[in-house]
Amino acid sequence: MRPVDVAIIGAGAAGLMCALTAAARGRDVLLVDHSNKAGKKILMSGGGRCNFTNLYAEPDNFFSQNPHFCKSALARYTQWDFIAMVSRHGVPYHEKKLGQLFCDNKAKDILNMLLDECAQAGVDLRLNTTVQQVERTDAGYLLHTDLGDVVAESLVIATGGLSIPTLGATGFGYDIARQFGHDVLPTRAGLVPFIITDQLKDLCTELSGTSVAAVVSCNGQSFSENILFTHRGLSGPAVLQISSFWHLGDAVQINLLPDRDALEWLQGQQAARPDAELRTVLSEVFTKKMATLLTERWFAAKPMKQFTPAGLREVADRLGAWPVVPAGTEGYRTAEVTLGGVDTREVSPKTMESRRHPGLYFIGEVLDVTGHLGGFNFQWAWASGHAAAQVV
């Protein structure tokens, strides 16, 4: 039987941060992962460049059934703390847009930084290690693993959510939570592309690869960013963002002319260029192909002067509030995050410790805390991992 101070299951973003911080405090830390590599999602993230935090991260960027839960941890380990670590390691980075910080080179720089910190602090990292069972004993938590039995004073669950099973995602954390009497709120895929199967599918397929600025709205939320047409439907940052607020059957509204009053603009164009065709006018805002397709599918291919005031209003309404009813999402196969998870009302917001079982902690995405797109989910992983590490 191997005794350790802290056993952490899951060597992803949250587990690595918790391990390196707890070990730096002098705790004897065992970090196990069933994968053959630590931090696989870090490597895949941000298109291979890891959007590791956001300059403007604050609690409003996160949602949960318990919206205040994230505040304490985010305040005690901020984006500036993580940026300080990145700078200390000389990892070059830049702001891409909207406060989103990305590596100049590769996401591997962030993973290597975390692994270096773990090694320096003496974390015992064991990959390809499965935990078969966890029991509570007088001495703490008894783990039956491939390494043999391990008994830990503190047990930290950092196994993430269900998104992208091929990157090692499992429901293990939820199973442990239930085993120890915690509620697990219903989970679903978030930050995920939409699938379109109705009459709009052809349009999406034909415009596949086209990206355009838009405001996408649903259920009282709006995001102003690009959308991307795909062979299956719609993606791009604004669509990924809204997917976290969308439920099956909901309509999504897309404003394809986000920077202007659609009707005013069209009226102005009609007055200034009465002989110009609608598609020529639209090609100032969209690609030529998109302007042509939208005109052919939705409107009439005729000069601006032939549109009646009502006809022009119809064009403005359609472009300003295009209604789309997705058939579904691409699901966990491609989702960046899992919504829902371990109910935070039974977890301390200061320490991430279970209110039911002292010594048991939940950190990162396994909890019912989800960030917007833009580096916020990693910031939650760093902050919650750091919070637990102060007390484990």
Ligand code: FDA
């Ligand atoms: P994470 O999933 O990182 O780690 C969980 C670990 O637990 C994994 O290593 C897994 O192998 C291990 N594990 C699971 N089950 C186990 C078991 N039974 N036994 C042992 N180990 C087990 N966020 C962001 O802020 N910026 C970004 O750029 C991106 N980009 C991005 C791209 C893609 C493709 C995805 C899928 C996700 C993102 N994200 C993101 C989201 C971000 O990756 C995510 O929120 C964090 O990685 C969550 O960190 P955790 O440590 O909680 O889980």
